[in-house]
Amino acid sequence: MSLLIVGSIALDTIETPFGKVSEELGGAAVYSSLAATLFTSCALVGVVGHDFPSKNLALLKQRSIDVRGLQKQAGETFRWHGVYDYNLNSPQTKKTSLGVFENFTPTTFKHFDQFPLVFLANIDPDLQLLVIEKTARAIPFLAMDTMNYWIEHKYETLSKVIAKVDLVLMNEAEIRQYTNQYNLITAARMIVKQGPRFVIVKQGEYGCILFSAEEIFNTPSFLLEKLRDPTGAGDSFAGGVLGYLSNYLSTLEKYEQQPNFREVFSFTTMKAAVLQGNILASFTVEDFGPRRLLALTHDELDERYKEFEKLTKY
Amino acid sequence: MSLLIVGSIALDTIETPFGKVSEELGGAAVYSSLAATLFTSCALVGVVGHDFPSKNLALLKQRSIDVRGLQKQAGETFRWHGVYDYNLNSPQTKKTSLGVFENFTPTTFKHFDQFPLVFLANIDPDLQLLVIEKTARAIPFLAMDTMNYWIEHKYETLSKVIAKVDLVLMNEAEIRQYTNQYNLITAARMIVKQGPRFVIVKQGEYGCILFSAEEIFNTPSFLLEKLRDPTGAGDSFAGGVLGYLSNYLSTLEKYEQQPNFREVFSFTTMKAAVLQGNILASFTVEDFGPRRLLALTHDELDERYKEFEKLTKY
Numbered sequence: 314m315s316l317l318i319v320g321s322i323a324l325d326t327i328e329t330p331f332g333k334v335s336e337e338l339g340g341a342a343v344y345s346s347l348a349a350t351l352f353t354s355c356a357l358v359g360v361v362g363h364d365f366p367s368k369n370l371a372l373l374k375q376r377s378i379d380v381r382g383l384q385k386q387a388g389e390t391f392r393w394h395g396v397y398d399y400n401l402n403s404p405q406t407k408k409t410s411l412g413v414f415e416n417f418t419p420t421t422f423k424h425f426d427q428f429p430l431v432f433l434a435n436i437d438p439d440l441q442l443l444v445i446e447k448t449a450r451a452i453p454f455l456a457m458d459t460m461n462y463w464i465e466h467k468y469e470t471l472s473k474v475i476a477k478v479d480l481v482l483m484n485e486a487e488i489r490q491y492t493n494q495y496n497l498i499t500a501a502r503m504i505v506k507q508g509p510r511f512v513i514v515k516q517g518e519y520g521c522i523l524f525s526a527e528e529i530f531n532t533p534s535f536l537l538e539k540l541r542d543p544t545g546a547g548d549s550f551a552g553g554v555l556g557y558l559s560n561y562l563s564t565l566e567k568y569e570q571q572p573n574f575r576e577v578f579s580f581t582t583m584k585a586a587v588l589q590g591n592i593l594a595s596f597t598v599e600d601f602g603p604r605r606l607l608a609l610t611h612d613e614l615d616e617r618y619k620e621f622e623k624l625t626k627y
Numbered sequence: 628m629s630l631l632i633v634g635s636i637a638l639d640t641i642e643t644p645f646g647k648v649s650e651e652l653g654g655a656a657v658y659s660s661l662a663a664t665l666f667t668s669c670a671l672v673g674v675v676g677h678d679f680p681s682k683n684l685a686l687l688k689q690r691s692i693d694v695r696g697l698q699k700q701a702g703e704t705f706r707w708h709g710v711y712d713y714n715l716n717s718p719q720t721k722k723t724s725l726g727v728f729e730n731f732t733p734t735t736f737k738h739f740d741q742f743p744l745v746f747l748a749n750i751d752p753d754l755q756l757l758v759i760e761k762t763a764r765a766i767p768f769l770a771m772d773t774m775n776y777w778i779e780h781k782y783e784t785l786s787k788v789i790a791k792v793d794l795v796l797m798n799e800a801e802i803r804q805y806t807n808q809y810n811l812i813t814a815a816r817m818i819v820k821q822g823p824r825f826v827i828v829k830q831g832e833y834g835c836i837l838f839s840a841e842e843i844f845n846t847p848s849f850l851l852e853k854l855r856d857p858t859g860a861g862d863s864f865a866g867g868v869l870g871y872l873s874n875y876l877s878t879l880e881k882y883e884q885q886p887n888f889r890e891v892f893s894f895t896t897m898k899a900a901v902l903q904g905n906i907l908a909s910f911t912v913e914d915f916g917p918r919r920l921l922a923l924t925h926d927e928l929d930e931r932y933k934e935f936e937k938l939t940k941y
Contacts, residue, residue: 538810
């Protein structure tokens with residue numbers, strides 16, 4: 314089984330109290346793909362400009378990411394420049410240049426039909442909706458992320474997207490903004506009522522909460538002594554969750570014959586996926602950009618999972 | 628076995644988005660005593676003014692709190708007026724009138740010798756040190772809390788207190804301020820090196836982290852849909868932790884003969900204590916002031932513990 318990820322590919326300039334990197338490979342689709350490949354085969358759909366370094370493409374291919382859906386267009390690659398202070402939570406954006414990402418449209422819909430899982434990373438809800446409408450019947454499990462900008466400027470479209478997906482990932486601030494509810498249980502229930510079977514609320518260094526209509530699972534993050542750069546933590550978390558689910562499908566016999574594919578993932582399976590995403594994100598923040606992810610092995614994941622159990626089991 | 632708690636007794640005026648109460652029974656010693664009585668017998672040392680309503684004294688006695696160490700002095704009771712916004716985390720203090728609490732000195736040191744556990748709640752470190760110096764040989768297990776004001780104004784004395792206690796409780800902001808370290812593992816290790824065997828970092832709605840020199844345990848809080856007033860959450864957490872430990876002692880045979888009393892509490896026992904404190908605090912915030920605590924039963928605690936397991940076990 315494999316996973317398709319639609320989202321941004323960027324060149325990031327990142328400053329934290331622990332250093333600075335420039336023109337670093339980044340973007341939600343990159344982080345989530347790199348994370349997902351620890352579990353599953355993964356294809357990426359996005360756009361880069363003429364200035365996208367070929368070494369970055371090589372890095373993605375090295376991790377066996379299918380980049381046939383990666384468009385290369387005349388113009389500049391999406392660039393982001395963010396600065397974090399010691400709390401490493403919400404960066405101050407110094408500059409965003411959308412470049413070719415501004416007019417990006419995923420076009421290779423036929424290609425999409427092969428994928429039982431699609432992750433619509435944080436992009437314009439109009440594009441998320443386009444992907445869904447062109448392919449909905451073919452995609453059994455859809456997950457999405459978003460951001461404050463879309464909640465503010467494209468609320469209506471975003472609501473249509475949310476109504477059609479199976480899993481919504483948002484951070485605390487986003488779900489509060491979208492639902493206009495401070496309490497996270499109330500907020501998550503509102504979203505579940507709109508259609509999605511699962512909601513995951515990301516709480517950064519504090520962990521995350523998984524919601525279904527009937528159940529809740531709350532886990533802390535893996536406590537780290539050395540953090541250097543939180544960029545991409547949420548995206549690699551999502552990639553880990555979906556990568557795990559994709560791999561889980563491959564362990565099932567003839568999942569296509571399930572009467573209701575959405576029911577394939579039990580709450581217990583989702584919990585396991587969330588824990589893997591959690592562990593994955595803890596590696597991402599240990600170094601700048603995707604550097605740690607690019608070197609990560611499945612053995613390291615397994616080892617940290619055991620450490621995490623020691624930290625949290627009772 | 629029983630627990631002695633030294634700290635503030637107050638009349639609080641509390642405003643949250645969910646209501647307002649005036650002249651409500653409050654103070655760190657009150658919340659922690661009320662919590663501790665769910666597990667153990669508990670005595671309170673503190674001071675109130677001539678205006679302290681007798682009905683409040685009756686409430687404490689009703690919960691079997693030993694109030695023989697409660698001084699009544701001419702002057703007004705300590706009063707605090709705090710206002711919370713929706714995030715319910717850090718209140719804005721509208722007014723603090725120390726009253727008789729300003730010149731409070733715990734005097735009944737002989738009385739202290741009966742207690743194997745003493746909790747020095749958030750009071751002037753000079754008073755905490757006084758209690759320790761007068762009674763140190765007699766008190767096998769000492770725990771303490773503090774606040775930003777003392778870290779800023781009485782750092783030296785506070786350091787002496789920390790060096791002499793077995794368990795330090797601080798919230799995230801306090802431990803960062805005291806150690807001048809942002810990372811919580813680094814910060815907690817610094818404190819453990821100064822003497823305490825255990826450090827608990829309270830993270831409010833996110834949970835808490837227990838540290839020893841060798842081990843770490845991280846747990847989320849019990850996720851609530853209805854919160855009304857967070858006042859006293861940290862104090863009831865502490866009361867729950869120490870109450871549990873006090874009760875644990877009573878299950879041991881002749882704990883006095885232990886070669887090193889400090890070693891009586893294993894990390895596993897501390898984890899169990901932290902989980903109970905966690906559950907207790909989740910009740911406190913459900914209603915204004917100590918109202919929910921005053922009505923709380925051990926059966927309710929046990930039931931919520933089971934719900935907490937469902938929320939967090941994997």
